[in-house]
Amino acid sequence: MKKFRIGIIGLGMGKSHIEGFQSHPAGEVVAITDLDKEKLATVAAKYNIPATYTDAAEMLAAEKLDIVSVVTPNKFHKDLTLAALKAGCHVLCEKPMAMNAAEAEEMLATAKKCGKRLMINFSYRFRPQSYAMKKLVEAGELGNVYFARTVWQRRRGMPGFGGWFGTKALAGGGPLIDLGVHRLDLALWLMDYPEPEWVIGSTYNPIATAIAAKKGLTYDVEDFATAMIKFKNGATLELEASWAGNIKENELMETRLLGDKGGLHQYNLNGTYEFEVEFYRETAGCQYDSKLHPPVPECYNAQYSLLEAIINDQPTPASGEQGLTVMRLLDTIYKSAATGKPIQM
Ligand SMILES: NC(=O)c1ccc[n+]([C@@H]2O[C@H](COP(=O)([O-])OP(=O)(O)OC[C@H]3O[C@@H](n4cnc5c(N)ncnc54)[C@H](O)[C@@H]3O)[C@@H](O)[C@H]2O)c1
The missing domain is CATH 3.30.360.10 (Dihydrodipicolinate Reductase; domain 2)
Incomplete structure (x- = not known):
């Protein structure tokens, strides 16, 4: 069975991404990135992960990853997702997909251009x-x-x-x-x-x-x-x-x-x-x-489901397209709240 080399960026909720990927026999979490060195050391030891980084760009350049999870504060979802897609990785990005729909559109367009999958962790x-x-x-x-x-x-x-x-x-x-x-x-x-x-x-x-x-x-x-x-x-x-x-x-x-x-x-x-x-x-x-x-x-959990979709050439569950629909709705709710008016999508 082909093993998938996986990297995780952000080690709060990122720990559950490690567990999710490690629950699949094809999932190998080989690298993690976080700004916090103490967290890096603790998480690497707990989950037996060989490589740690404080800079996602360095991890992407060094590791030849198949899949990257983006699990940072929302502000960084877009740029890290774009970087991972451009480095040839499929991306599992945390919810909300981005700060707004414009960012989500760029992420989805880049995934399509790179021929890579973009999944959103709608974990419920x-x-x-x-x-x-x-x-x-x-x-x-x-x-x-x-x-x-x-x-x-x-x-x-x-x-x-x-x-x-x-x-x-x-x-x-x-x-x-x-x-x-x-x-x-x-x-x-x-x-x-x-x-x-x-x-x-x-x-x-x-x-x-x-x-x-x-x-x-x-x-x-x-x-x-x-x-x-x-x-x-x-x-x-x-x-x-x-x-x-x-x-x-x-x-x-x-x-x-x-x-x-x-x-x-x-x-x-x-x-x-x-x-x-x-x-x-x-x-x-x-x-x-x-x-x-x-x-x-x-x-299956979200990470296992993504691996299964890739292995069996099935559609991506909780796809970037659905993530974008959600972001458009969220933007429109905020806009309606700000203007006090109903809005036609
Ligand atoms: N699906 C779910 O059920 C669920 C649950 C909790 C959080 N989340 C989402 O997960 C994301 C992270 O939330 P959290 O609760 O883990 O936050 P957190 O603050 O606990 O952890 C974020 C981690 O990212 C690290 N980080 C920040 N910027 C970074 C960067 N540029 N490169 C590398 N690491 C960086 C921080 O050092 C921190 O360790 C958010 O988007 C949040 O909405 C989803």
Whole structure:
């Protein structure tokens, strides 16, 4: 079996990329890059990785890699992805794909020009429950899906408060671009990525900016964002994302799909990252609820899925094209929020 030489840039979430690639017999993570030398040494030792770099350009020049994961703060996704593609690598880039749609377009165009794959790590798709939900939708059990609501809200949960996540120049946006992007992709994927037509969005920042100001920290993105997206096929999607809001739950995640034959609901349990899935329908004149019971068949993680797609010459899952659609929606939500008007895509 051909072994794939893989490099990882950025060692926060990058550690889970190492684990994902190492779970495939063809995945060999041979090099890692981070600005932080201590992290480099710890991660190299833990995962048995031979080469470490503090500069991605040096790694790309020295290592003849097949695949590179870009797992840095969002601001650096575009340039590092372009460099890796031009060095002849397929790229698995973290979400959000980029700071904005213009950057995402350049990344996708470069991938096409270089004849390389570009995948976005919409990791919530690559989970057993998500696959089970997708199969239910594909089996036609929901019928025509005309409405979805997808949510990730936190009561007070600003990641790395005062750091890059809350700094617009480094992150591009707040919870919309960080958490909302996951639940948005999940709903769009379940709905088979319908083409958006109209968007109305609102953003607010009544809480975190005030807390940051008291502590002398930077926070210049939204706390809360909401949007309604109308698709060309007539369906509507509601989206909510927040890092700070006056709600009961510390962490509230759910995605709901309403179809003319059935309804599907995934929700987290008691503020945890454990989820339950329920399916609702009318049969013989009565209303029934059913629950997805474990064990749910296992599925491939994102890194394993990319390797499988390359080896079997299959389409790239969570493709750069879908990443770009998401970035266009995020840009349009922010624009609608700024102008106070609905926007035709
Ligand atoms: N898919 C998911 O579930 C998920 C979860 C968390 C984060 N993320 C995404 O992963 C990315 C990284 O987030 P994180 O939580 O790991 O952040 P982090 O701040 O914990 O880690 C980022 C790492 O990148 C390094 N870095 C920064 N600039 C670099 C550069 N130019 N070259 C090499 N290394 C560089 C930093 O030193 C740091 O170690 C973000 O895009 C984030 O949205 C995705």
